[in-house]
Amino acid sequence: MEFGRLITAMVTPFDTNGVIDWDATGRLMDHLIDSQQSDSIVVSGTTGESPTLTDEEKEALFRFAVKHADGRCKIIAGTGSNDTAHSIHLTQIAEECGVDGVLLVVPYYNKPSQEGIFQHFKAIASSTKLPVMLYNVPSRTVASMTAETTLRLAALDNIVATKECASTDQVTQIVAGAPEGFRVYSGDDSAALPVLAVGGYGIVSVASHIIGADMKRMIQAYLNGSVQEAAELHQKCHPVFKGLFELPNPVPNPVLVKAALALRGLPVGGVRLPLVGATEAEMASLRELLA
Template sequence: MDFGRLITAMVTPFDKAGEINWEETSRLVDYLVEEQKTEGLVVCGTTGESPTLTDDEKLKLFAYVKEEARGRCKVIAGTGSNSTRHSIHLTKEAEKLGVDGALLVVPYYNKPNQEGLYQHFAGIAAETRLPLILYNVPGRTSVCMSAATTIRLAQIPNIVATKECVSVDQVTLIAAGSPQDFHVYSGDDAAALPTLAVGGHGIISVASHIVGAQMAEMISSYISGDVRKAGEIHRKLFPIFKGLFECPQPLPNPSAVKYALEMRGLKVGSVRLPLISPTEDEAAFIEALLKS
């Protein structure tokens, strides 16, 4: 399974009451595919506020986005958790709905060791035929899956990729040691181009909500051999890559990108507690960032 090189970790639109806004979800899918050139959508990942979505909401979103995508992009369901049994259940339910793959985060809070991580992901893979993407984000989980464990998991046929939020060093080690058809994605927009340079496949992005078309051009330029142009685009987009998270001080994802989408006329609403919307100063920073 090739999910493409530019995948968007899609926000979940909410209405004023904090419920899923289905009409705006449809509009957002069209916008991301047609205008921002995304090749895949992660539904109910971190940017989709998965911790505050119920299983019922997640399953409805998986089915709805798959239908709205109409085959124009791959739909990847965020089905991972810190419970192996629960992850298996949600992954199997997502498979029934016809999604193209699943994203499985490293278990958080209970802090398994490397063997526990291997058995967790191998156990899920054994219970589904879906292509699976691992998701290593130690800043959120407090556990870092080693390159060696990822390479070991890459030998399992339906574990086809990983999303890495550690370092370009980690990407390099995994790309060097895993099968040729195992794809390594950056989970850090600012590392998208460096990831390609060391053998990674692409990016699972937040910034692609706003500058996806430019990111697609950057990736295409690099793949076609125009490294200078790719570098120019990267440097131009770098303030967006950093600003959506620093804003000008750290702001929890997806607060900033949701506000930026509102500025673009997409009524995706605010975030669910315990996340909060940008302050006036933060909002002014985002507005200036986009205008620049």
């Protein structure tokens, strides 16, 4: 499965009552595909506030995204959780909905061993014919999947990629040992260019909601051998990479992404509790950043 170089982990639009806003979802998808040049879109990932979405809402999102994309980009369903049986259930629903692949996060909170992580992913992958992308984000899950465990999983037929947030060193180890065709994506926008430099394939991005076209140019410049141009584009994008996570203090990315989209004239509603909207200070800083 070719997911492309630039994948956007999409926020989930809500209306004023906190219900999924389908019109806004369609407009956002069009924006990501047409203006921001996303090759694939992740729906119901953690950026999409998956912990607060019901199974029924996730299924509806999968179906809507596949239909609305209509082949213009690939749709990747976020079906991972810290419950293997539930992840299998969601993955099978996603497959029936016609998605192109699934994204599976390392189980959070229950802190499984490396063998537990391996068996968790193996069980889910064995339950589906869909291509699987792993997701290692230790800052959120506490447990971190090692390069060795990732490479064990990469040997399974339908585990085709990983979204790696641990370190560039770990990306290097995975790239060096992975079978041919296994793709390593950065899960950190600010590491997109360094990950390409050590042999990674692309980025699963949040900032691409706002600066996807520049990111696509950066990736293409690097692939074309224009390293200086790629570096300059990285430097141009870097304040947004950092600002969407740290401006003026660490904020969950759906909050600032939704605020940034509203400032760009593409409102997608608020966030669900326990997240809360951006403060006035955060909005002021965001306006300055986007200017």
